[in-house]
Amino acid sequence: MISHMGVQEKWINRLEWIIIIGFAIIPLFMNFPYRVNIFLSWEGAYRLYLGQIPYRDFGLPMGFGFWVIPALFFKLFGPYLITLVKAQVFINIISGLAFRSILISLSVNPSVRLLSVLVYVISYSFFNFWPWYDQSVIVFEIIGLAFLLKHLFQSAELKWKLIHLALSAVFLFWSFFTKQDGGGMALLIALSILFYHSLQTGKFRYLILFCIFYIVIALLVILPFLPYGFAYWFNYGQPPHNARLSLYDVVDVFLGESTWIKFYLFIIVVQLIPKISSWKIFYNDPKEFIFALLTLGILAEAIIFQVTSYTPPDNNIFFHAFAFAFIFSHLPSLKQALSLNAFAIVAAMICILLWWSATGWKYTNRIVRKAFHINQELNYNIVSMHTYMLPDPSDTLETNPDMTTWIFCKEPIFKGIYMPVSTAEGVNRLIQNAWIKENGKKLKVLNMTELTPLAEAIGYRLETGSNIPLWYHKGVAMFDSQIQDYQSKIQQHVYDLVMFEYIPRLNNFYPFSIRDELYKYYVPVDSFSGPRRGMYSMIEVFVSPENKNSYLSNNHP
Template identity: 40%
Template structure:
């Protein structure tokens, strides 16, 4: 094949990685965390001194660099992920080349990686970033170990060790080992579980290298470099609160490593992982019988490929329990497993996708297999061009219609805003090309006009200044804009159940559309103003973290301040009680609290209880979630 066609797998990786740059995106659940960590580093804040996190900071390094290069915006996060996907994808390609995987198998495996993992991971997320860094590290490690002495030929056993090294191979080997140790530690310092699992695969590879070659210099150098890098990175943070925040199972953290959960998840589900393990076992048995077990186990290429594949499958089985969100964040294993399976098939059957025709059929099969990854994007476009008929619940003859769309009755009374109606926030660069529910956009627009941000007089006391921007009532009736009410009758707390009323959202009953916070007619409220040059102090317990940039408010900062507020993850009882105490003494000018009743203290319910006592609820609007089952409440100091 030509050099261009030989690089077609690289072109696939780059092309799939670049697709997100041409799209507009809905605001994604949890993307607030990608922004917040990168933005804090962009501002020059130091982890564990200015904010606490239960893991390392590798997750935010590249996004922070892109904030510096392109400015802090959601689009910069996508650009950072594009680069990370390209680096990791090319590393996967290089890893297969180091294992001497045939070209056709390599292209098919790369396409699986693109469809199953790269295409769906266009936002930075720590449960993805740690795996991508780990792939880079394992690829560099294989570059140092050089296990491939050529693929197995039918009936022949290749030599057990690699060819004699080039005169400058020792220098290259050191650089490979240094790079491998760096990226594998970076994987661990992004997320402990994924990073440890990738390190375990690397450890198995270097130990096997020592046993196979009877030379342990690679293993000793790799482990030594890993420890050295860890000390250089971690020791400076120990002067702050690293020991408290970094989760290694110590109180107040809780370990997620449950053998029972792993066994149950593996045996009850994990069909693809178990299926691949069965295929791997059959291939190993067939190779062992054909070549002889001694020849098979003495072949470094074969054993290294087997260790990587089984290691990745094992990591995926553990990762789905320790990092359970999103549900499919462990599907990185498909590309590795299919590479091993197809490589085994080509050896055992002498069939190889080495001609354009065979390769085309193989790639067509992969595209059909993973059609779900791209069909949803095609369907989104085609449904707008060729909209389907409305789903009928009654037939033309008056009969009740039962099918997969109508057999259940939706009793959820929560207000939802269909994604087809979502829109962008105007004049806010941080949210460029990101669309959100109309209620969220309208709420942000009202928020930016509040006197805390415009410098106007701020109402003091229990009442609001003028008419209610949320609507005419807070007793559960629909707002004047026609929005449904979000139920709050069973507001859970982290210690029990706390009743409430009904919370309307969206719309405005204020007669002054230009300034919804203007005093109503005949009112003479007590007011206060912020001193000149003083920015409002805001507690932003919502997923709209870019508002700190757009509205220019200050937030809590210090060694005991959590970066985000999920109780039991990055916030614990001590921090929650501290926030409640600040609220009790009026320590915040404004508080944004996102109430998501279906999530266990995603933002601590006790904080909301405290706000109801000591602050005044002045507005609420839908949170930018899919589905829109959360509400952002705006509280002002009395």
């Protein structure tokens, strides 16, 4: 397959496709625990799937770009939780191909390109089994940058140059319309590349055209939503929103943490010193200059992104593959070894897999423990690396759950997703309650929990309106105006059934003041644990006083 004198590029191309697609489809053969925040991915996609219009039927502090692909997959495969995994498979494939396209445009050595693709897949896309906007914003950015570099280096005909430039503007805007921070920085990277190219060639028409394309696309997308309160919902730092960017936090996290980013910067800066000393040669080599500009831009974005998108803490790891590609493209002896020796390619791939083994092992370990019957219980009479510290007395099954005891819920909407026993039993009680089964489609329901798929399972209609938030995190996605509206509705017994998730350690993830009103004006009829791990949460079920007897008398059909 690989010749003695060099690696045939056609086989490298095939290997890259195999890596990108092979790793992407692995989740299709797995079951998953209920994931934190997956409720939001599901509900946004579900509302679009139902034909609801953002900002008119529900509000959110960003664009709705993230939810479009999951909504399309709901149309194809049904609004099941596991459908989100299928959507992410598609996202991971196009993400890997876009990254590969960038390296092709920059004429990265095929062997280095292959290893860089493997780093990208194993360190970033494979890491994301579920769709999440902090990843989708980067995927749309990478696609946009891929089209921009195709415009600069692969398009010969004017027609294709314009098409690729327009597509770049489309995806870079869609990145911004997925999330403002990553999308805004993506735009700055693209503008810096085009500005350099304009200076270097003395022609600014493509920079101007890109700006025109971007503005036109933005207007076409945004203007139809202005009558529905878009200016209120979309967060650009205006009240009642807060700006997410703090210069101090950026400096603090960069200097106090960010070990990998600083390491890569050190290597890259050292590699660039000889090039800068020959400034004119470097400046007049567009691929080399843009490669450096892009890599440094991605690292700068990662520095800021880890502050503006701080949860989960690994949101910004997209930078590894870009830095790897640049660094290894500028190590002549390594490039020579990879080009001449098939064993070096294989050894390098094995080392990359070991470097990022923690990502895959986290999932594989579950299978290994089950297959080989490795005991989960610890014997504290024997001191080992697992038992040299005694367990924290404050730990409970809620705060430190044993996920091997989690089970599947009977409801088809949750197929392939396992959850705590208490959660599954509570969901089954709700769905099997005769009063709910008989009146499900007519019930007015407020569901302030992570179990948003209950809307499809029970059949109740989601509440709509320009003042209805997509999710309920106070100060992030809902504000005092919405909280007052909900308090008023609770006082008036507007809802027949209310589900509220109490998570005391999360600051108003579901507003505590609404829970207080529920205990004043509604009747608690059930409770069970939330589908979380590592943090206590309790889902409390309330009914209006008028429906108390109907619910309780039919609680055990």
